[in-house]
Amino acid sequence: MSFKNEYSRDQLIEKDYEGIINRIPSPLLLWKKKDDSFLCVGYNHAFDEYFFRSGKKLLGKKIEQIDIKFDIISLLRKCFNSKSTLKKEIKYKSKNLTLNLLLQIVFIPPNLILIEIEDITEKKKAILQLEASEVKYRTLFEEALNPILIVNDDGNYVDANEAASKFLETTREDIIGRNVFDYSPPGFVEKHREEHSPFYDRRTLETQYYVNGKIKILLLNVVPFVHKKKRFLYGIGQDITELKQIQRKLTESEEKYKDAFNQAQFYRDIVIHDIRNMLQNIKSSIFMSQYYLKDTFEIGQILEINSLIIQQVNRAEKLIKNVNTLSKIDKAEPELHKIDMFPCLTDAINYIHKSFPQGKIDITINSSKKSYLVLANDLLQDVFENILLNAIKYNENDVIEILIEISQEKISNKLYNIIQIMDNGIGISNNMKKKIFHKKEKGKGGKGMGVGLSLVKLAMDLYDGQIYVKNRVKDDYTKGSNFVLSFPIPS
Missing domain, CATH: 1.10.287 (Helix Hairpins)
Known part of the structure; x- marks a missing residue:
């Protein structure tokens, strides 16, 4: 609380200025301009208590007659001449102590000046300690080897150290003001928002940054804090990009x-x-x-x-x-080129007949034409041979019947050549249908389905095609199998 300069001399007398200034907890001295000097005309109890001297002894004395350990005459003159309020910090030595005092010098028309004295020694110490602490913090902040980023409650960067600038491969000035999700890889913004939700919360996580066309990874420890009634997030990270690689x-x-x-x-x-x-x-x-x-x-x-x-x-x-x-x-992966699959199929059938000259094998092809282009290689004949061999190997009939149907079909706006190879063999159970193209699976009775179907699956993957097996007769796998192969038609 300070003494206001809104009172005139007459008003002070009327309002009992002694009573007013004695209610103010800070030491006060009241001066009156007389000729070229100033007379002490008032003080309060706080002055006596603080300076361990009687203010009464100062009353009526000119400023030049009073032993005050700081230059007050120039301040009184400046205040009186400018008719305005002044503030001045001074050092005051008292016995073994040096105090920091803040003087507020108030002009009271027409010729009074009030000096309010505030001890700011502890406040100055706190400020100096804070400044020293900030210097230490700034040094640690800037010299830290790990990236450190500070974000406000809106998710915008407000500070970044040198290590963070190196990690993001840009300047501190460019980082400040940008939003944290500006560095999310393309298509990852929503995912990152979920990972960082709730945003103002303590967390440790691996997060990706999109930096100059490449993805870098930071193991980030995020800690919330409040400064000057505003919320911030302090993030210190470790660049684990190379470690992840x-x-x-x-x-x-x-x-x-x-x-x-x-x-x-x-x-x-x-x-x-x-x-x-x-x-x-x-x-x-x-x-x-x-x-x-x-x-x-x-x-x-x-x-x-x-x-x-x-x-x-x-x-x-x-x-x-x-x-x-x-x-x-x-x-x-071998190179692929356009191949007519129909001759490959007929060559595979001829190979089967030569391999089983005494066998009763009836192979029929139903096709509307004799030429079907696919993108494949020399393995294509092996694909057909292995499926046909499988139909013969797992067949207990006196006459082995194999029906091959070829058609074309549009799937998801793309044309495919479809080959169905149907046999009257022992069939494949529903459980085994999902496994027969894997290398280590066994067929009926524990017999190996052979390396052939594994080769077929690898080749079809290479051709960007598909293969699956279903029952020749619906709901009865014991009546034989139907291998369905889909080949994209090359443009």
């Missing part, structure tokens, strides 16, 4: 070697299983041949057994070819 490469490497190991295991299982069966069949056939050779009248049986041996040898050759082809696909 290393982790991704390690994961890819682990998956690569895991896949290589699984692939080797798969090839081993297939070769051991299928070759063992083939050798057993050949061994049995040789034994039967030796038996029938004793009777020259059983030449027909011997020829049939020799045909079986040839079939097993052909199967072994096909297995070796498939394993070799699969290993090449796994290593690199």
